[in-house]
Amino acid sequence: MSDLLERLRERGWRMTAQRRVVAQVLDGDHVHLTADEVHALAAERLPEISRATVYNTLGELVSLGEVLEVSTEGRAKRYDPNAHRPHQHLVCSDCGTIRDVHPTGNPLADLPAEERFGFTVSEVEVTYRGLCPSCG
Amino acid sequence: MSDLLERLRERGWRMTAQRRVVAQVLDGDHVHLTADEVHALAAERLPEISRATVYNTLGELVSLGEVLEVSTEGRAKRYDPNAHRPHQHLVCSDCGTIRDVHPTGNPLADLPAEERFGFTVSEVEVTYRGLCPSCG
DNA sequence: TCTTGACTTGGACTCCGTCCATCGTAGGAT
């Protein structure tokens, strides 16, 4: 976790109280929070932090590759601090809960050349949907 | 296309001018339109159609399984009339273009039971990302 | 300590979508 702060400092981040708090909130739990949840948790430690700052900081963390953005069907985006181990997501269609999963197989291999239409395909994203134990 | 209207009638749809127009707009092109685009095209034929009606109708078509909803990273949802042949999407990371693709394999089988966390998994969505020929 | 440009603030704004009270009408009943 101070790992994260360390890496950020090395990349020339100006270290402010706000950024520190946002990074710590994300680094704490391995849950996928929405921007507003991050804001609420950050505000517990730093009451005057603004929503705009949380959005800015999350955006920066995403473009630095420290955090993944997971957008779920029409709901608010969630931020996934587990950016280093590759994984896919299992989403509850009812309450929106997300779990990380590690499927076997390689979906990239399942897309034949003639189905690529000249695209340079670099990434595959697999989302499993269903009902979680509480909603099922 | 009158196929579609036929099927809808059979399912007890009350056939109104608005619904007919929305169904025809979707059925015409095989492009993935946003709700507002559908509204604009529908309004060419039926100037007074309201946004709410377009949203309602699209929602009904989706829950009847006649149309698929494709939500793209933070932007407006798009509606995919090609609901009968199952397919996945190939998205250009740069310009947002979407192509339908038909990968081989069955990703559902790639998620072992111990990675399901008690969820009832019913659906898998695979999105391939990369650069299209014009952006590559 | 001073300076400065990067960062933060918060409120207005936009975009996408939903809600709701009211009005209109498709289509079965007569």
Place this chain on the structure above:
DNA sequence: ATCCTACGATGGACGGAGTCCAAGTCAAGA
């Protein structure tokens, strides 16, 4: 053919998520 009524349409208000901006603040290098 006409009437009835429940289903559908309307449009304006509303709500959530996210962005923008002008003004104020402050981290950190000189």
